[in-house]
Amino acid sequence: MQFQLTLFLHLGWLSYSKAQDDCNRGACHPTTGDLLVGRNTQLMASSTCGLSRAQKYCILSYLEGEQKCFICDSRFPYDPYDQPNSHTIENVIVSFEPDREKKWWQSENGLDHVSIRLDLEALFRFSHLILTFKTFRPAAMLVERSTDYGHNWKVFKYFAKDCATSFPNITSGQAQGVGDIVCDSKYSDIEPSTGGEVVLKVLDPSFEIENPYSPYIQDLVTLTNLRINFTKLHTLGDALLGRRQNDSLDKYYYALYEMIVRGSCFCNGHASECRPMQKMRGDVFSPPGMVHGQCVCQHNTDGPNCERCKDFFQDAPWRPAADLQDNACRSCSCNSHSSRCHFDMTTYLASGGLSGGVCEDCQHNTEGQHCDRCRPLFYRDPLKTISDPYACIPCECDPDGTISGGICVSHSDPALGSVAGQCLCKENVEGAKCDQCKPNHYGLSATDPLGCQPCDCNPLGSLPFLTCDVDTGQCLCLSYVTGAHCEECTVGYWGLGNHLHGCSPCDCDIGGAYSNVCSPKNGQCECRPHVTGRSCSEPAPGYFFAPLNFYLYEAEEATTLQGLAPLGSETFGQSPAVHVVLGEPVPGNPVTWTGPGFARVLPGAGLRFAVNNIPFPVDFTIAIHYETQSAADWTVQIVVNPPGGSEHCIPKTLQSKPQSFALPAATRIMLLPTPICLEPDVQYSIDVYFSQPLQGESHAHSHVLVDSLGLIPQINSLENFCSKQDLDEYQLHNCVEIASAMGPQVLPGACERLIISMSAKLHDGAVACKCHPQGSVGSSCSRLGGQCQCKPLVVGRCCDRCSTGSYDLGHHGCHPCHCHPQGSKDTVCDQVTGQCPCHGEVSGRRCDRCLAGYFGFPSCHPCPCNRFAELCDPETGSCFNCGGFTTGRNCERCIDGYYGNPSSGQPCRPCLCPDDPSSNQYFAHSCYQNLWSSDVICNCLQGYTGTQCGECSTGFYGNPRISGAPCQPCACNNNIDVTDPESCSRVTGECLRCLHNTQGANCQLCKPGHYGSALNQTCRRCSCHASGVSPMECPPGGGACLCDPVTGACPCLPNVTGLACDRCADGYWNLVPGRGCQSCDCDPRTSQSSHCDQLTGQCPCKLGYGGKRCSECQENYYGDPPGRCIPCDCNRAGTQKPICDPDTGMCRCREGVSGQRCDRCARGHSQEFPTCLQCHLCFDQWDHTISSLSKAVQGLMRLAANMEDKRETLPVCEADFKDLRGNVSEIERILKHPVFPSGKFLKVKDYHDSVRRQIMQLNEQLKAVYEFQDLKDTIERAKNEADLLLEDLQEEIDLQSSVLNASIADSSENIKKYYHISSSAEKKINETSSTINTSANTRNDLLTILDTLTSKGNLSLERLKQIKIPDIQILNEKVCGDPGNVPCVPLPCGGALCTGRKGHRKCRGPGCHGSLTLSTNALQKAQEAKSIIRNLDKQVRGLKNQIESISEQAEVSKNNALQLREKLGNIRNQSDSEEENINLFIKKVKNFLLEENVPPEDIEKVANGVLDIHLPIPSQNLTDELVKIQKHMQLCEDYRTDENRLNEEADGAQKLLVKAKAAEKAANILLNLDKTLNQLQQAQITQGRANSTITQLTANITKIKKNVLQAENQTREMKSELELAKQRSGLEDGLSLLQTKLQRHQDHAVNAKVQAESAQHQAGSLEKEFVELKKQYAILQRKTSTTGLTKETLGKVKQLKDAAEKLAGDTEAKIRRITDLERKIQDLNLSRQAKADQLRILEDQVVAIKNEIVEQEKKYARCYS
CATH class of the missing domain: 2.60.120.260 (Galactose-binding domain-like)
Incomplete structure (x- = not known):
């Protein structure tokens, strides 16, 4: 193993050395590889079969037999044993596995547009692309690249079978040059059907590239993203597939075996290898052959792509390496004075390409490109080299007297005769250090370019033969002269050299000038507007004083x-x-x-x-x-x-x-x-x-x-205006009396001067003349008074009006009226037109003639004589010699007692009314003959009636048939109807029917409740407002209230005003009958005035305030009125009304919105603000799981990073890594394939929305029908009213027709009588006409709507007729599921025209995939979703009611908390006072012990008393309190457990209810915790009396702090849960209020924590004092052990012990009392809870009653009487 590791390191070193050697010989480049290796997660496809569900697809290998189909299930990654049918995009990465053809990527069926995208983490050099297809190659595709991480894309090349059709705007054929974008048909043929390749080479070898490092080539071969767009599938047609039952699109898709993207790390020729990018996995997780993106730069370059030089290697410009030229970056030369530099192209070119590096931040007082010269104020030490850190020495020159602030010669130059360090003095400075001024100069200054200034004293203002001060340069000046050079006058003087003392005084006018300051050159004062003159005493032209x-x-x-x-x-x-x-x-x-x-x-x-x-x-x-x-x-x-x-x-x-x-x-x-x-x-x-x-x-x-x-x-009322001497002169000359007299006056000089000054002061300058342009001679006016020079007969200061008796103001002045004294009413004429006021029919401007057809000036009248006289008196107009018993000025009538028509030529005959005119029984004016009956009709005198005037008429009384009893008018003061026969007695003359609201025997008084004058017929009803007067002034029967009989003023109630007592006085509102008005009571600090609206009482509030009294903050404001109300800083798009809490200003976000300003979407919602749609229901299911898996993955990544240095253990951990990779693959599969797809839910939601829109449309149509029915009833009622009015009108017409044959006098009376009736009828007809017109317009609108609907219906019928049967048959396959070109019998799904055995339509069925089947299923799912949504809505409403109840309880809790807070404050104050007493007691004890002459027995007595003090609360009680707190904490855990259990059993809405209850319980727990903390604090303060238990008390306080921290953590958890519930629900109001309450409880907990810490601090101080007390006690013990105790001392100690025991007993009694009070408080809390439950029941009953009222209201809303 060790040998293998050594061999591996040796080979790595050899490869690095080889790469280093390659870079040393010139350009070097990293190796080329497949860029897809190791980038599974960075490769994406827009379409992959079987991602959401298993998908069927078919192949074309069995064309002659039955179609062969398979299943694609890509919900999990490919595995040859478990997931062989997974065809995800990562399958195309070359892995050199056996049976390679069993693994490929495949798109969804039938999609033409599919794209594959590779996102790289850095800029790479791209060589070529090879695609190996399992199916046909695409009929059309294109390849794109991006160099800015997907923001912009450029096309590499187009591929198409038919370029002209697929890409009509792209050139087809061979490229003519590098980078030409063409369409190639070479790789788009339909053959081969499998294994076909598409090859893309970035640089065609057939083209010669002169400069491979040009920006164009570099942009062509580099990329950060690669995208392959398939745009068209190859299809074979449906000739052989028409008989098949499956969809033909199942056979067409894209399938790709391999995809190779060859490229390398792009390093500009400055690196031969690359390493992983930052935030990418290291070599341990990199698969073999992966091409990394971070260049390991050589040639002194740096950057991800070696695109720049390293720091301090900036002497030459950066260039990419080319062939044998490495173009390495050169280091800068800074002579050891700098470690930083930058490249400057200008410097580089100026040096001929030798050096372009400019040193930065030169040290050791150097500067220059290479730090090769000394900085200013320093010079070169000739004994040291420039690289020496002490080569530059500071200059020893005065900076004020030298050029450039202390600069000296930087180096010696024998040719110029300069010596290093020599100071360069300014022009007026001398000395070796340039620190002295030359003679007759002063003021050595750094800011002076000459160094010193010449004295330059002004000879006009300075004393002769004296120089200036050397330091200040101040010259010695004359009086009233100032300045450093005596060059200017002092303030208030001017004219340097014009006066013996240098300058003359300004003497500015006290009113015309702003001050007594003038220009020092010409003495011009600063004048007020429109005031001129040197002293500002003259008005400007066109102005006056x-x-x-x-x-x-x-x-x-x-x-x-x-x-x-x-x-x-x-x-x-x-x-x-x-x-x-x-x-x-x-x-x-x-x-x-x-x-x-x-x-x-x-x-x-x-x-x-x-x-x-x-x-x-x-x-x-x-x-x-x-x-x-x-x-x-x-x-x-x-x-x-x-x-x-x-x-x-x-x-x-x-x-x-x-x-x-x-x-x-x-x-x-x-x-x-x-x-x-x-x-x-x-x-x-x-x-x-x-x-x-x-x-x-x-x-x-x-x-x-x-x-x-x-x-x-008054001049003396102007402050600081004139001196006492001026006032004395003003009074001495009687300026006021002289200037006030009428007419022109000659003012004394003093008066004129002061009046002018006062005028300028009052008017801030002179006043404009404003002379009338036509009435004045010019635009100027008098200097004092402003009188313009007027033209003749023009008066006024501005000459703007004519004088009395003149007119026509113009350029010539005014003209005199010259009104005729007899023809005009006055001698004064109109001042504009000159028209005199004429009498009667007089005309002319001067009223000096009659009108045409009139006579007798100045009283002009017409003079016709009716042919009974030819002559007319020209003065009087009377006709002469009227004949035929005619008379009159114009002979137009018969003489009295005769009848006839002289105007028509009829003769005049005597009248018999009843006797002739010469008798005493003649009561007529005249008579006339009826043309039809030839009867003579008498024209009776007023008060007489009858055919021969033998009776008294209506309104008169008497007996005309008796001699001496003529008819006299009834004395009723014009307050009766003279046409009414019953208005007064015809015998006595008594008034019987008074009109015009009058009463009395002669109708001489106004009725009660009326005011005015009965003699003038102005008695009006008192218009007293019933609510504004006293009820004693109004009769109980509803009659008019009493008022003043003359003015009509009503007796108002308090605070009521108005003539009719109809409004409240200012500052009052709410007029209440019998009581008057109440005060507005507007808050003076927040309202604009004390007045308010008299109907609502609303005060006018200032901005930001609201409420009736302006004592609250306005909506969308918050604060603490009457303090400051602050606008809510919330995003209105994300809030609900009101947008924030009026107390705290916390924004009230609507559902799905969060943030302090409600300006972003909440978690669990889409981030498209402000829509913020709720995420799918699966979001909550997977959010917790994904978060847990993400944390686990991050832990694995950290573990892998820690294992990087332990490579020797890799083989041992290989199995573990394999298991981890499997787990990661499983996690990625889970993340990519959610359990519940959102597509189905979205389809159901869309269908539900469409159904809802159709229902809304139907409701709108039904609304029109309902409105039409109501309108029909309205029209019918209007018609009936119109018929009734027409009948009334016809009756009136018939009634008037019946009286046409009566006499003309009676007809006139009837017309007057029925005039008012006709007017009212006309008014009703007019009102009915408007109603009928409205009804007619509405009917026309409805007819138009019906016509429109009818036309739309006909159009729809026509469109239905146009639909043909063959067209419907074409849609059979899409609607029913089968094609429509075969008979109906063999079709399992039927067709649109197919019928079954029973004659019913046959369309759709089991296994049919037509749209009818899908829509039926969708409808069923939509109905199910609708029922679910309805149930959810009911649950949400129930939750809303419950949360409202919780909100009310929380408000009650808030009030209780405030009361408790007040109690806590009192207790805290009490504890503070007790603590002060304890401290004082300890201090006294301490002082007592420190005294020297204190007897030992007294000390022992005090010590024993202190030791015998018992705790007010035993330690066992403290333990019990702690146990209670732990129980409360356990309750919180139990509530949380119950909440989790309910979350698993209930739906989303039930979760909200459970968490709301949990929040309420948490608030109650916090409230109880506050009480417990209060008790513990009280116990802690009381315990301080006993210094021996301080240590134990400190431990208890520590436990309390832990409990407080636990309460804070629980509060934070509750806050986060409330935030989550707030994001999921629409009940934001209640949750927001609960959140506020929790925040307040949290603040209380924080305060409790602070108080506990304070108590601990105090306990620490007490502990220190107790230690000191113990020391003193030890001293006391030593003393007592040596001296012993006397009997007297023992007695004192016993007394002290007894007193201490008594004090302990009292303390225990107080503790028992406190315990009883706590028990009572608990009982009160239980009672409060019971009352709260009762209140909740009552609220439910109120809500039920309210709902019943609403239902009844809806029930009777459509009832009509």
Whole structure:
């Protein structure tokens, strides 16, 4: 054995030496071999027969006899004894086994497109391919390669029997050059039928290759993947196979004996051998002859394919080796100063190909390509070589004064006269080290290229004959001059050299400039917008400075206030209270008003001035411009709203309450003494009420003319604006009084300067003129005031309107109106058109003529005379000399008492009504003659009726037949129907039927529940909201509630507002009858305002918050409101609503989705997010098995790796390896062939989906039928309503037709009476018409749908008619299983037209493989699957209900846990305090023992007392507690065992239920564990009192920590189980909640662990103190042993012992009390569990009731009344 090993090593060394020698002589290449050897798992086929089930196939060797068929079963690897019928793809690898022809690869039957693919682990050199076929060679195929591991493919060559047909776009025939892609027919003939070969050579030997290392050739011969695509089978036709019963496709398939892929490891000529790649098996597992992929590189190369040079071998470019040229990589030359370099092609070419390596990271202060020169700031030591590590010495130069920061001459050069180490000074620097400035220079600096700067003091700003500071360069400057060179003025000065002190002051305007800083060159100040001038005191062209009275508000534009002032002044009936009086300027007289004119205000009236253009927060003085018409003074009351008061304004005297001020009659302007503060962007209203203190007849018609209200800014309210001297000048010159006066004024210079500055400050610059382009002469305006230069009759500051009495503003100005004083209503015309307001029929712009056909200007009327007079008075229009008893201006009527028609020429005759006009019994206006009956009809006076006016008419009373009792109208205030005979008494005149909601003898009052004026017929029903008023104000019968009889205001409940008490006040909602509204109670921190929706009470929440009070986080947010609500960071495609937990923010993933953000598919589901379809049912069955096998395989691989160094024991382990290979083959067979194929399940699922889609389509069609039935009923009801309305209308028409023969007056009354009835009928008809139209449209739509369905049905019938019998016969074989070209009798499967003995159709049968049989079987399986799915759905619903119950119990557990946590906190605080007491006690004992004068008897007494302290909890009790914990742990194991047993017996849905229960039980166990831990902690703290038991307590704590760790492990297991159940089910809500609860219990366990560790730490400290105490006690014992104890000391010790025993007794009593409390807690837990069970039963009952209600609701949902 040793000899064989030695021989093997010797041969290996010889082969390596030979390979090394080959590489030394030039290019070397690894040996070529079969690339398939050792790559069974990397060879794949797209189709293999018998992989999923045994498959039949036939051969063509027995054409004359019965067909010979065989079985292919490739579910297991090939074995000559056990699996001879396995034909997997690895069978094609050449193995040189006997009986080679019994082993081959075979595809599935009848498939044309099949591919074989080889995936290599590295880039290989490919030589040629040989395929040996068992069957016919393919009729068409192609070979492809990939050099990027399958991402892109290129074709090597095409093979086809008929290239033109199979590959029409590929050139056929011989290739013309290397790499040409052609189609070859040489290897595609049908013969031979077996043993035929297909050979592919990458490089055809017939072509000469000039450069085999060119990129094109290298790309052609290298590959990482090889793919052979078979695209077409050879077939012989069906001439001899038509009579056979089996499928002809069983004879056509691909079968391959051998496949040889010759190639070698690709190393670019730099390696002669290769080794296995990383992560590949070593030589122990490599079969003989395997070609490895990792090159063993020579020639100083590196890389998997030797494609690059090694590090530090970069002096020449890498090139592949060629023939005798090895092209080895050369090492770099770095003079021992670097070990790293890189290749640079530019350097290589510049050196003429001598050297291209550039050294990196040169050391020893060197640099350069070869580290051959010193770095900057260093120079070469002439006494040492460049390779010496100390060859470069640092320069000794000042870096600030030398060139390049301290650089010196690197080496000596006698030719140039330079010396190594010499410093190179800057221009203004001198010294041996360049560290001094030259004279008259300063500031040696590294950043200065000259080194030092000249002093360069400015002579205009510096003192003469002085130089600068050598270090700083600071020159000595004049006053108001600054700068290092005295070259600039100080801030606030300008003009260097123009002043005695160097510079002049800026003197910038305090308002026009932003500050007093100006340009030092020209003194220009920084002006505000549109302000110019050096000092910023002039406006820019087109701009001006606003005067003090700029903010002027015209009284004509003010709003009249409703109601009088609070002073109670009366207007004595004057109306209206405010009237606009236009002022017309008189030439030569000054204009004393602004705007159009004045507002004429009566006493008690008020004006509201709107102010919304304040530019700057400042105090204003109110100025009122007015003119009185009498010598009496007036009083004004002023109210400012809002009153003002914010960060800028302090509330002033003027508040919302009125303040009175006097308006003297002797003046025209009043400046109010109290200022007001106004701010920008605020809408103010200033209410001014006018009144006179004295009342009486003399002031009854007095009034005041109010021109305007002005706001004058106060200069002293601007902070930091002007000096005290300016304020004094401002008040001294009375600037406010002068500037506020009306008309042009001359301001003093100081006033003008300060007003201009204040205007610029307030408006942030100058104000634009905005001169009207047509009304002004130019665009410029006055500097102060902004008055534009207006054209004639144009007024206004901007010249934008005509003056009163003019019109037509244009380029020429305005024109005067010149209205005719009689023809026009006023002398003022329209300012746009110039039209004067004309009277009646007067026309013309100036109203100076009548219209055509009229007369009598200025009162124009028509003047026709009806041919009874020819002349008409041109002034009056009256006709002259009317004849024939006619009269009138136009002779158009008979005189009174006569009748006739003068207009038509009839003469006038006397009327008898009842007597002639000259008698006292004449009660008619006139009379007329009926044209048909020739009767004379009297036109009775108002109040009379009858044929001869002898009776009183309706609405009148009296007795006209008695002299002196004429008819008088009933005094009912127009509140009766005068056409109603019963409206009032015809004898007394009493009102009987009051209308318009009135009552009383004269209908003079409104009815109760109404308000308004009965005299004006405006009594309306009180519109009080019943819910918003008190029930005492509303009658019980449903009548109108009482309200104010004048205004109609209703008495509202608290927090209710509105005239009708119909809405809640702001901040309230939920109007409840009898109680009013309740407060919104919006959370001010999370809501936008305190108002809420008055119907729902919903508060307007800020972003992220929700709930009615905005006290919760909005959906899809989480957090702890009112703190911060954070958006859920979840993937919406993988979540359900709500997408995350509102408390923790944990994403709520939907079924099949997992991840913290629900952004990936869960285990057991497909990874196509977000669909995440559930894996096949076999996934769960095989997942555990595959994981176990994978771990076993990995263990074997590690074992094999460890055995690599023990090669001497290989022969002994050969048998073991053989067994392992068998086991690996068995594992691979199991992995490749699952037990349950997914194809059948997918087919059943697809069929179930198609059936479901058909059911949905049928439901949609039935829905249309149901809708049609409902629509028919709707149309029928609409028709009936229309018929009823038509009948009502016909009755109304008949009724009106019956009264046509009555008198015209009665007909008019009837028309009025039935007008409302007709209107309502018309409204109903219109509504019915819309319904009928809708019904008609719906009917038309339905008819269209029916026509469409009918046409589709007819089309289907036509298509059925077009189907012919011969076509159906062709499908017999596919449908029934037999061909249809023979009679039906011998066919076992029948046909579409075949019938059996009983006349039934005969199609399909046993053994038939037609589609009808398959579909029938599929239907049966689909029905079975449907029933299974239905059962699963029921089970899932049951599980959902159970988990909901579990969720509620978990919530209860959560509350209990919180309560327990609070108790734990209290106990912990108590234990902490006890611990502090113990520590204090120990400290006192320690100090006591350390005292020197303590008697020994006292020390002994204390020691005995400490030793006699007993434990509060005996050790036996601690042992019992530990036993309880172990029982709990055992319960966890029992639960896990039960869970495994149930998992084996139940289905997937039952698994979820069992694990949910297990999770609940685990949570309860954790809860009990928390309680136990609490007890142990309490016991531990109490035990600390006795220092003697610290060691035992520490051991117990260690046990507790182990139990806590076990609980944590169980929690993790429960968490993983919950995660698995969550991935398998759709009940995510309940599981997520349980998971949260478990996480909280886990946190509690962690806290318990932390507390236990803290207790252990404290116990350690106590142990140290106890050791110290023991030492002191030993000292005490020594003392007592020498001195002895006295009687007094023994007595004290006894007392101490008694006290200790008493303390122990008390402690034991407390322990018993704690035990009783624990027992009570357990009883309470049992009671809680019982109540939980009762609650679960009640919940089930509620669910049952709810389901019953839902069923009843569905039952009666289709009922119609």
